Amino acid sequence: MAPGAVLPRLLGAGVRAAPQSRAAPRGRTLGSAAPAAAREPERGSDLSARILSEPLKHADFFNVKELFSVRSLFNARVHLGHKAGCRHRFMEPYIFGSRLGQDIIDLEQTATHLQLALNFTAHVAFRGGIILFVSRARQFSHLIESTARSCGEYAHTRYFKGGLLTNAPLLLGPRVRLPDLIIFLHTLNNVFEPHVAVRDAAKMNIPTVGIVDTNCNPCLITYPVPGNDDSPPAVQLFCQLFQTVVTRAKEKRRQLEALYRLQGAPGPPPADPTAPGAQAGLGVDHSP
Amino acid sequence: MAAPCVSCGAAASYRLFLAGRVSFAREQGLWKAAAAGLQTGTRCQILRLKHSPAVTTKKNVAALRRESYTVDFIKKQIEEFNIGKRHLANMMGEDPETFTQEDIDRAITYLFPSGLFEKRARPIMKHPEEIFPKQRAIQWGEDGRPFHFLFYTGKQSYYSLMHEAYGKVLHVEERQDQLRAKGLFSEKPKTKDPIGSRWLIKEELEEMLVEKLSDQDYAQFIRLLERLSALPCDAAEEEFVGRFRRTVTVQSKKHLIEPLQYDEQGMAFSTGRGKRKTANAEAVVHGHGNGKIEINGVDYLLYFPVTQDREQLMFPFHFLDRLGKHDVTCTVSGGGRSSQAGAIRLAVARALCSFITEDEVEWMRQAGLLTTDPRVRERKKPGQEGARRKFTWKKR
Numbered sequence: 045m046a047p048g049a050v051l052p053r054l055l056g057a058g059v060r061a062a063p064q065s066r067a068a069p070r071g072r073t074l075g076s077a078a079p080a081a082a083r084e085p086e087r088g089s090d091l092s093a094r095i096l097s098e099p100l101k102h103a104d105f106f107n108v109k110e111l112f113s114v115r116s117l118f119n120a121r122v123h124l125g126h127k128a129g130c131r132h133r134f135m136e137p138y139i140f141g142s143r144l145g146q147d148i149i150d151l152e153q154t155a156t157h158l159q160l161a162l163n164f165t166a167h168v169a170f171r172g173g174i175i176l177f178v179s180r181a182r183q184f185s186h187l188i189e190s191t192a193r194s195c196g197e198y199a200h201t202r203y204f205k206g207g208l209l210t211n212a213p214l215l216l217g218p219r220v221r222l223p224d225l226i227i228f229l230h231t232l233n234n235v236f237e238p239h240v241a242v243r244d245a246a247k248m249n250i251p252t253v254g255i256v257d258t259n260c261n262p263c264l265i266t267y268p269v270p271g272n273d274d275s276p277p278a279v280q281l282f283c284q285l286f287q288t289v290v291t292r293a294k295e296k297r298r299q300l301e302a303l304y305r306l307q308g309a310p311g312p313p314p315a316d317p318t319a320p321g322a323q324a325g326l327g328v329d330h331s332p
Numbered sequence: 333m334a335a336p337c338v339s340c341g342a343a344a345s346y347r348l349f350l351a352g353r354v355s356f357a358r359e360q361g362l363w364k365a366a367a368a369g370l371q372t373g374t375r376c377q378i379l380r381l382k383h384s385p386a387v388t389t390k391k392n393v394a395a396l397r398r399e400s401y402t403v404d405f406i407k408k409q410i411e412e413f414n415i416g417k418r419h420l421a422n423m424m425g426e427d428p429e430t431f432t433q434e435d436i437d438r439a440i441t442y443l444f445p446s447g448l449f450e451k452r453a454r455p456i457m458k459h460p461e462e463i464f465p466k467q468r469a470i471q472w473g474e475d476g477r478p479f480h481f482l483f484y485t486g487k488q489s490y491y492s493l494m495h496e497a498y499g500k501v502l503h504v505e506e507r508q509d510q511l512r513a514k515g516l517f518s519e520k521p522k523t524k525d526p527i528g529s530r531w532l533i534k535e536e537l538e539e540m541l542v543e544k545l546s547d548q549d550y551a552q553f554i555r556l557l558e559r560l561s562a563l564p565c566d567a568a569e570e571e572f573v574g575r576f577r578r579t580v581t582v583q584s585k586k587h588l589i590e591p592l593q594y595d596e597q598g599m600a601f602s603t604g605r606g607k608r609k610t611a612n613a614e615a616v617v618h619g620h621g622n623g624k625i626e627i628n629g630v631d632y633l634l635y636f637p638v639t640q641d642r643e644q645l646m647f648p649f650h651f652l653d654r655l656g657k658h659d660v661t662c663t664v665s666g667g668g669r670s671s672q673a674g675a676i677r678l679a680v681a682r683a684l685c686s687f688i689t690e691d692e693v694e695w696m697r698q699a700g701l702l703t704t705d706p707r708v709r710e711r712k713k714p715g716q717e718g719a720r721r722k723f724t725w726k727k728r
Contacts (some may be wrong), residue, residue: 176484207488
């Protein structure tokens with residue numbers, strides 16, 4: 045099932061052939077112009093443009109499909125939703141059915157959405173974007189913070205101050221750089237209301253990836269992933285997937301940079317779609 | 333220390349005078365050698381001393397606090413301070429290498445005598461680290477990525493500390509589970525030193541983390557540390573918890589305890605004095621007895637018909653669980669019945685200190701048994717009927 049057929053609205057958002065313009069500031073900075081936009085010299089900008097455009101030519105450059113399967117999602121209990129009374133109206137398309145009053149999430153759709161989300165995350169990490177893991181579940185706070193730390197990204201599993209994203213220059217510093225992607229492991233906060241960061245990220249034009257359970261609102265999330273966010277195995281699986289994907293993308297970036305630097309600016313890249321998975325997946329165990 | 337100061341003052345003034353004359357001579361176009369760099373430096377330093385940032389008054393600090401200082405600025409201040417210190421040492425005729433902060437303070441009070449009463453308004457010359465408050469450096473690198481993984485929470489140091497502490501709790505619990513699975517787990521009661529250390533207060537934690545905290549944050553943190561210390565920890569976790577405890581000077585250690593005296597029969601006894609309002613009491617507590625108390629030759633039941641006074645006498649023994657074990661003979665004079673009872677209680681408690689352990693002395697002190705009650709009768713004031721009572725107010 046091609047993603048374009050199932051989700052037409054996401055066609056333009058994910059895989060885009062045209063790279064970002066070089067003149068535009070990398071990342072989103074507030075308050076003033078980009079910090080030292082001309083970091084790399086003129087001949088290096090060709091190199092960086094080439095590096096950045098390389099993953100965009102392939103559908104699944106980082107080979108995220110191999111990291112999970114419907115069977116592994118099932119084993120991690122990702123398909124279990126809440127009771128039918130807690131169901132959110134907008135989650136009805138993603139629900140397979142209801143068994144003894146408990147909603148079951150359609151894992152085929154989950155797999156598709158998860159593949160898109162992981163691919164997008166990998167692309168963002170490849171381009172050196174700041175990824176922020178957000179959750180308000182106390183049970184998994186330590187796990188999520190450890191995950192973020194281990195892949196070199198950022199986490200926010202604590203009390204979310206009001207204007208953190210919308211009033212960042214005041215709260216965080218004058219020329220702070222905001223996250224380029226926000227990943228919600230839990231879209232709801234402790235009083236079962238949508239997390240403030242969902243709305244604020246939409247306001248600040250920050251793309252979001254979110255695990256939406258049957259009682260969550262998937263509307264404002266760019267890449268919703270319908271799935272269970274309450275069972276420990278499910279959350280651990282998602283954390284592990286995101287960590288693998290981010291590490292893989294960064295590793296790939298380092299490899300490509302080293303390769304191009306050795307080769308010099310001209311010359312076609314030897315990487316092909318199957319190789320990244322083989323090269324980067326050296327330390328990663330394949331999902332059953 | 334007057335004589336040396338005067339002499340080095342004279343030498344200093346002579347040197348200042350010399351330096352002034354030499355520099356004045358140099359202004360007429362004489363040679364500038366590298367060695368004279370020191371002299372020019374002295375001249376610059378002397379000129380600079382008039383409006384030098386190194387010698388500041390504490391009053392400026394409050395105004396400075398609202399600015400943010402760059403790292404270069406602080407470094408420059410430190411360099412200027414060190415150079416100024418050496419010049420000051422030269423001026424005072426002392427060795428610049430071994431010029432300590434006390435010497436600097438003495439030199440400044442000598443060179444800039446101030447008649448101001450407020451100590452903090454007088455001129456000081458201290459290391460810039462002590463004058464300028466500690467600041468946060470820029471939290472992100474050139475590419476804009478923050479250094480700390482919890483930067484976007486706003487309170488990165490506090491939350492990373494909570495993360496670390498909670499990680500240790502999980503680790504200890506996991507170890508406990510493993511031991512329990514193997515069957516090697518033994519319930520060891522935790523004995524912590526109750527007296528002598530305390531958790532650090534909120535201000536100290538704020539200073540340690542260089543971050544503002546709320547009371548709830550602080551309470552959460554202390555709760556987490558209490559939970560960690562209640563579990564069986566090993567050396568690493570103990571060291572982690574120890575970082576947040578401060579020692580408390582045990583007050584009772586300053587209290588001198590008289591050794592026991594022995595009378596002719598070989599029985600131990602001890603004396604103590606007590607005061608309350610205008611009553612003075614002196615008590616002799618014997619080591620072995622059956623709870624007999626004699627006051628001015630009269631039994632305590634007859635001397636204190638009121639139960640409340642007898643309870644006061646009983647309190648020190650009841651507190652130490654030694655109700656029927658000691659005999660007391662005491663004399664008391666002055667005051668009324670209640671103050672005499674209080675005076676005897678204090679005397680008996682002080683005498684009992686010789687019979688008990690140091691920990692029990694500390695507990696008695698914390699219970700208030702060893703403190704003289706400072707309350708005395710307040711005098712009557714003119715224009716009022718009593719000490720506080722005013723005359724009846726009449727409207728017309």
